Amino acid sequence: MTDPRSEDEPKQPHSELTLATATFLVQALGLGDDPATIAREFVTIKEESNASIHSVQLDSSIGPAAFLVYVYDLQEVDQKGASGGDLYETGRMTLDQAADRDTPGPRMVAHADTDTLGFILATTPATWRALQGESAEGLEAAAVDLPRTAASAEARSSAAEDLHRTLREANSNALAWLTAVQAEAQSGDDALDFSEEELALALHVMDDANIRPLLTSLNLLIATAQEQAGNVVPNA
Structure with missing residues (x-):
C-alpha cells in the first residue's frame, strides 16, 4: 500500500x-x-x-x-x-x-x-x-461546479472576509511562536524539543490534505491579483 x-x-x-x-x-x-x-x-x-x-x-x-x-x-x-x-x-x-x-x-x-x-x-x-476505510471528502471543485450566482458571490465575500481575518490571526500566532523559539535558542539550548501541542501542529501541516485548500486559495488569489494588475497597467 x-x-x-x-x-x-x-x-x-x-x-x-x-x-x-x-x-x-x-x-x-x-x-x-x-x-x-x-x-x-x-x-x-x-x-x-x-x-x-x-x-x-x-x-x-x-x-x-x-x-x-x-x-x-x-x-x-x-x-x-x-x-x-x-x-x-x-x-x-x-x-x-x-x-x-x-x-x-x-x-x-x-x-x-x-x-x-x-x-x-x-x-x-x-x-x-x-x-479505517472511510471515503475521502473532495476538497477541490472545478469552475463548472461553482456557478456565478448572487448566493455564491455572497458566500465568496463572506468566506474571503473570514479567510482574511484568520490569516491575520495565523500570521500573528506564527510570529509569536517564532519569537519564542528564537528566545529559547538564544538561551543556549540548540535542540528544539517539541511539546505535545507542537507535535500535533507539525503532524497536521505534514499532511498535504490539511493545507492543500489553503495553498490553492492563496495561489489563486495571488495569480488573479497579478493578472488583474497587468490588465490595469499593461506593459508599454
Missing part, C-alpha cells in the same frame, strides 16, 4: 533501535518494504532518556501521509521518576481519549510492545479515517 519517498542518497545511518522502529511500522501498516529503507526516512523530532518520537512521510494510495512513531524504553526511569512503561500507557490512553472525544491531534493506528520496548504508531485524523 505504501512506499517511502525515494531519495538518491540515504539520509543517515540507522541504529538497531531505529531499525526495530521501522520494522514495527512496516508490520503495523502491512507494507512490503525493507525496514532498513523505511528507517532512512525517519526524522527524530523529540528524544528523551526513555522516550522518543520520530516522523516519517510516506506516499500511499490515499496520497502523501504523515506518521509519528512513539518509542519507549519501558524499564528506563526519567528524572521525574516516570518509567518508559508509564509513559507508554499514558500515551496510549491519551490517544484513545482523543479519538473517542474527536479532539484535534494525532490518532493511534497501532501499538506493540516487547519486554523492553513499546511502540505507538499515530497519524492525522484524516489519514486515520482513510485507513
Whole structure:
C-alpha cells in the first residue's frame, strides 16, 4: 500500500533501535518494504532518556501521509521518576481519549510492545479515517461546479472576509511562536524539543490534505491579483 519517498542518497545511518522502529511500522501498516529503507526516512523530532518520537512521510494510495512513531524504553526511569512503561500507557490512553472525544491531534493506528520496548504508531485524523476505510471528502471543485450566482458571490465575500481575518490571526500566532523559539535558542539550548501541542501542529501541516485548500486559495488569489494588475497597467 505504501512506499517511502525515494531519495538518491540515504539520509543517515540507522541504529538497531531505529531499525526495530521501522520494522514495527512496516508490520503495523502491512507494507512490503525493507525496514532498513523505511528507517532512512525517519526524522527524530523529540528524544528523551526513555522516550522518543520520530516522523516519517510516506506516499500511499490515499496520497502523501504523515506518521509519528512513539518509542519507549519501558524499564528506563526519567528524572521525574516516570518509567518508559508509564509513559507508554499514558500515551496510549491519551490517544484513545482523543479519538473517542474527536479532539484535534494525532490518532493511534497501532501499538506493540516487547519486554523492553513499546511502540505507538499515530497519524492525522484524516489519514486515520482513510485507513479505517472511510471515503475521502473532495476538497477541490472545478469552475463548472461553482456557478456565478448572487448566493455564491455572497458566500465568496463572506468566506474571503473570514479567510482574511484568520490569516491575520495565523500570521500573528506564527510570529509569536517564532519569537519564542528564537528566545529559547538564544538561551543556549540548540535542540528544539517539541511539546505535545507542537507535535500535533507539525503532524497536521505534514499532511498535504490539511493545507492543500489553503495553498490553492492563496495561489489563486495571488495569480488573479497579478493578472488583474497587468490588465490595469499593461506593459508599454
